[in-house]
Amino acid sequence: MYKHLGSTDISIYPLGIGGIPIQRVSFEDAREVIAHAKGLGINFIDSAQGYSDSEAKIGFAIDSHKNYWKLASKSPARDKKGMEEAVTNSLKKFNRDYMDLYQLHLISSMEELDTVLGPNGAMETLHRYKEQGFIKHIGITGHKPEVLIKALDIYPFATVQVPFNPLETQSIELLEYAKSKGVGTIIMKPLAGGALTSPTACIKYILNQPFVDTVIPGMESIEQVQQNFEASQNSSLCVDEQEAIDKDIRELKNNFCRRCEYCQPCPQGIKIHSVFTLHGYYSRYGLKDWSIPRYQGLPVLADICTECGICETKCPYELPIRDMLKVAHKDFSG
Structure with missing residues (x-):
């Protein structure tokens, strides 16, 4: 093989x-x-x-x-x-x-x-x-x-x-x-x-x-x-495995960043995809100690967001980016 x-x-x-x-x-x-x-x-x-x-x-x-x-x-x-x-x-x-x-x-x-x-x-x-x-x-x-x-x-x-x-x-x-x-x-x-x-x-x-x-x-x-x-x-x-995939996709499709970067540039300079990538390491990989200093080292943190919403108008997946940024910053700051 x-x-x-x-x-x-x-x-x-x-x-x-x-x-x-x-x-x-x-x-x-x-x-x-x-x-x-x-x-x-x-x-x-x-x-x-x-x-x-x-x-x-x-x-x-x-x-x-x-x-x-x-x-x-x-x-x-x-x-x-x-x-x-x-x-x-x-x-x-x-x-x-x-x-x-x-x-x-x-x-x-x-x-x-x-x-x-x-x-x-x-x-x-x-x-x-x-x-x-x-x-x-x-x-x-x-x-x-x-x-x-x-x-x-x-x-x-x-x-x-x-x-x-x-x-x-x-x-x-x-x-x-x-x-x-x-x-x-x-x-x-x-x-x-x-x-x-x-x-x-x-x-x-x-x-x-x-x-x-x-x-x-x-x-x-x-x-x-x-x-x-x-x-x-x-x-x-098998049927059960395909159904498990379909269930995940239904639940995640409107709350998962694909890192396509179509939301960029942010008027405030937030690297939106970088925030979400690091938050994935924090929340799903269990690498909190690794991801927190890397988030803190970003040029602009997510709390600078003015909620102008421009990013959301450009996201092809219609993600609630503003809310997701708030969650990420709260976790990283907790």
Whole structure:
């Protein structure tokens, strides 16, 4: 059941491990979770520089079998020097001489893409490290399908990583296009950041799609690994599983931010999608200690909102953004 990630030489089981929840467990627990995944044949792990000690715990967990694993990480660094520090730190924390995949993280505009691909941009470092053998392949991640489609036309990225699940289907055109070009497709946030309540149904739904190479749910327990693995063995949805998905979508569709950013710019300078993304980590991932300082570090906090309502007139999902901002700020300030 192993398959190549796009046109690369990376052969992986279609269920991988997302590194976000590893932050919440001990080093020893991380080793037990990852060892169980290896025993099932799972061989791909994706993490990021921004996931606090996730990379270090993964490096500790895979130590005696580190060459078995296909490792990926990513950084939001946009310049050459910042990316050099990021890749160097990832290699050190993973305790390995190379990474199978390193990704430009969260590219959300053509201006950002121009920056990373331009003079002294982050891509200069990734190219150099690839030539030196420290990186095998270069990928890109983001939440803006239209930007990523253009990115795939401009540069031969090996992979693209985006959110996709029964609730967030806005990247289907991108994923189909990537597949047609031989670009590997990695699905993050398969449970919509924890908003969807039926993991088995979601994994099956995603792996049923012909444009998906691998899905990387965050897993922090042996039970989660086992449950997701069993879902990956048979992607046929039963009636109850489809009904569970439909129920979630009915309840969430008018109260869930898809990070499309059509609400921007806010006249007060609030990064609305950033507030809601961090609030998801706070309320659904259980990463309160991680998300609170990042919220407090935003240039403008949600309590600056004057309730002008312009954002709500531009939201294609008709979300009650003003109320959602109040809830988020109250939680972060509590």
